[in-house]
Amino acid sequence: MTKALTAIKNNTGNHKSTPLTVSAWFFLRPQRNSPVMEKLKKEETIELRRRHIGESCKLFFKTSPLKILRAAGQYMYDENGTRYLDCINNVAHVGHCHPDVVKAGTEQMAVLNTNSRFLHDNIVHLAERLTKTMPSKLSVCYLVNSGSEANDLALRLAKAHTKGTDVIVMDHAYHGHLVSLIDISPYKFNMPGGEGKMDWVHVAPCPDVYRGKYTDKTHPGEDMGLLYANEVKALIDGAHKQGRKISAFFAESLQSCGGQIILPPNYLRNVYKYVHEAGGICVADEVQVGFGRVGDPYWAFQLQGDDIVPDIVTMGKPMGNGHPVAAVLTTKEVAQSFTDTGIEYFNTYGGNPVSCAIASAVMDVIEKEGLVQHAREVGNYLQDRLGELQKKHQIIGDVRGVGLFVGVDLVKSRETREPATSEAQHVIYRLKESHILLSSDGPYRNVLKFKPPMVFSKEDVDFVIKCLDSVFSEMEDDPLILSLTCTAASAKVTNGESSLGAAKGNASNGDIEDDTPKKKLKLC
């Protein structure tokens, strides 16, 4: 052991005269399989949290929250060392605590961290690298700290470039937690207590071909992309009639909070055409779905065709594998309009050398470990296995997805497609008992959503499928079992009449599950 390390472990020695080397810091980090000590007993953590953390900051599993002490790959470990399979966390993109990412961050942190007003190689390398993954028009990069900051900047860029005021978004969209973004997030502003829709915001129907305005059932064989795009055109025309000017069309390239929605072919092609004709620009929010999650291409908007080129792309979550780093990519023309406003863009932490080193390391790992291809293979396998379950269990109405972005729409009846909300909550609760973390989303919270770390394996798929099979069988054998676990909140939302019903009562960025188990059930 080095002198520095011994000194620190024993809490002796003069740290100033014995600078800690990078390798020493690396050595000190909790090892993957070593026990990590709790600082507080779980009840004490709960009590302190209750007292000092704002109640709006929700926990997964409200009544029996998990205390996670460490994580590696696709697994998380609680205070007792119990391992949970993580099917939710698209932030830990290349696997929790990936050693290469940790190393890149710690090494850079030991040398320099400062703002982007100094020249540094990390920021320009990262910017160049990100632009190389994009259509060549998107050549200018702004580094920020979160998906919300990225989208807020995108709004400013759009307004500066178009001089427009109005924004078109998709129903059920969530684009971030800043005031500007709550305004363009129906998932939030349509809640009880939300401020409702602003005049400058126009909400287009979510292009959900399973339970949206136009479905495969009501419009078989029709060009669904065009039908839904024409709804955007109608909004543009309506805005023009009122003398308003469109600034941007803002959309996730696959809608996550809307219930794992895959945009129908031709949707973006037509929408982008209409928006450009109206003088607006198009923003692709890739905060959840970028960086190869869809299993080739690298960005989800590219699924709609090589000719689809947004004017702005925003990204975040997976970019730092848990470290806060995000970005906005745009064209020279849009960036020039922003520069022409004369207002400097300064962001204290955006583009700092540590964040950039981490983001570059994430991209290295994606490449080195072939994770894009892996996401495709494992994602296809997951969808195939879910398809087998669908043949066996009537509750599965629809299985949809690309790569490791997969949704399972649970229904009370395949005929009516009535959402099975309570059932979805029950499934999530039962899976938790088998140490699997899964969440649900969509306006009715009846869509089980898979967005695991990209290192998720076929063995993990087999395990989840086996447990899902048991839970569905158990529900078929004993429908009353639901009453043991379903929550009052979720039970409320079962009629499928209001597109806002569930979201209004429960929306939580799709990442929070309530559970109020009334009786301990045996594991599946």
Ligand SMILES: Cc1ncc(COP(=O)(O)O)c(C=O)c1O
């Ligand atoms: C699609 C989308 N955009 C933006 C955001 C905001 O990102 P952040 O929480 O990093 O601010 C989120 C977060 O959930 C998101 O899902």
